[in-house]
Amino acid sequence: MTRILFYLEEYSHDIWRDAFHAIDPTIDFRSYPDWGDPENTTEDTYSLVWQPKPGLLKEYSGSKVTFSIGAGIDHIMRDPNLPDHIPIVRMADDGLKEGMAEFVVMSVLMLHRGMVDLIDAQSRKHWARIFAPAASSINVGIMGYGALGQKCAAALKPLGYKINSWSTSPKAAEDGVTHYQGMAGLEDFLANTNILVGILPNTQETTGLLNMETLQNLPKRASIINAGRGNLIVIDDLIKQLDLKHLSGAILDVFEEEPVDKAHPLWEHPKILITPHIAAVTRPKTAAEYVLRNIENYKNGRPLENVLDLKRGY
Numbered sequence: 354m355t356r357i358l359f360y361l362e363e364y365s366h367d368i369w370r371d372a373f374h375a376i377d378p379t380i381d382f383r384s385y386p387d388w389g390d391p392e393n394t395t396e397d398t399y400s401l402v403w404q405p406k407p408g409l410l411k412e413y414s415g416s417k418v419t420f421s422i423g424a425g426i427d428h429i430m431r432d433p434n435l436p437d438h439i440p441i442v443r444m445a446d447d448g449l450k451e452g453m454a455e456f457v458v459m460s461v462l463m464l465h466r467g468m469v470d471l472i473d474a475q476s477r478k479h480w481a482r483i484f485a486p487a488a489s490s491i492n493v494g495i496m497g498y499g500a501l502g503q504k505c506a507a508a509l510k511p512l513g514y515k516i517n518s519w520s521t522s523p524k525a526a527e528d529g530v531t532h533y534q535g536m537a538g539l540e541d542f543l544a545n546t547n548i549l550v551g552i553l554p555n556t557q558e559t560t561g562l563l564n565m566e567t568l569q570n571l572p573k574r575a576s577i578i579n580a581g582r583g584n585l586i587v588i589d590d591l592i593k594q595l596d597l598k599h600l601s602g603a604i605l606d607v608f609e610e611e612p613v614d615k616a617h618p619l620w621e622h623p624k625i626l627i628t629p630h631i632a633a634v635t636r637p638k639t640a641a642e643y644v645l646r647n648i649e650n651y652k653n654g655r656p657l658e659n660v661l662d663l664k665r666g667y
């Protein structure tokens with residue numbers, strides 16, 4: 354009998370259990386702390402976790418695969434005692450991709466149509482008629498052209514936006530998309546981007562990539578969305594570029610410190626909207642389908658999808 358060891362704080366586990374049982378009622382779904390004796394971990398046991406207690410995965414090292422409830426794995430890698438023989442599968446189910454595309458389309462439209470300024474104007478009872486350019490004159494630059502970035506591009510293209518992508522490896526030619534790669538391509542990518550969308554993982558290479566100097570490479574009045582990880586942006590530099598009016602606005606979903614400290618200027622800056630890391634919250638139904646499909650892959654000796662590559666860090 355397939356056993357799933359589930360760890361997620363602060364949310365109801367029932368909808369997760371129900372999502373698995375709707376597909377296979379025989380699944381032995383165990384919510385932490387009721388995982389049972391680690392000595393009795395069966396051959397058919399897998400864990401599905403978000404921010405697991407450090408040391409827990411080592412204690413249950415008989416589990417065959419660790420599934421991350423999110424696409425990011427920083428919440429697992431912070432554990433210094435992680436067992437190194439268990440593969441980690443990153444979430445890439447359809448629900449997560451759809452959620453991110455919804456958030457990014459909403460945010461691009463908000464920045465394009467001046468909503469950050471309109472919200473500020475309303476708070477001052479100011480009648481601010483903002484005239485927006487055509488979508489076809491706006492380049493949306495997606496930093497991180499993986500599972501989520503590509504889904505966002507597919508959702509933005511029909512609205513008329515032109516897309517730039519930035520990634521590590523070359524990408525196949527695609528209508529309406531200009532691809533840029535690596536540090537050599539970063540300056541051109543930024544110079545040709547009006548609305549920048551960050552959907553990068555948290556790695557050494559992505560840390561502090563957007564700083565005073567690189568933000569200066571964006572055209573005047575460009576704006577920023579960050580829905581990847583907070584490490585990407587040096588926040589004080591972003592605030593400076595907004596105050597200097599080089600940049601026109603930002604919508605930020607992820608931060609180095611979450612929740613954001615109540616005293617932080619981010620809460621009150623008139624050109625910044627913040628959301629509490631909700632761009633794409635994993636949806637149990639599609640996540641359960643994804644996990645069970647990969648458990649079948651594992652049992653049948655087929656490759657697992659989206660396995661963490663420790664060398665790349667994502």
Ligand code: NDP
Nearest residue numbers: 424425497498499500501520521522554558580581632633
């Ligand atoms: P993928 O692994 O599918 O894609 C990552 C992309 O980033 C790839 O295109 C990769 O390039 C690119 N990349 C990584 N490092 C670099 C670098 N140094 N320089 C240039 N490009 C780089 O990940 P996902 O799309 O599934 O997820 C991306 C991130 O989004 C997650 O790691 C997570 O942190 C965040 N996230 C945030 C959520 C939220 O609610 N705010 C929800 C879900 C995810 P290449 O294609 O060449 O490998």
Ligand code: OXD
Nearest residue numbers: 422423424425633634
């Ligand atoms: C994720 C996230 O990594 O929710 O999926 O941030």
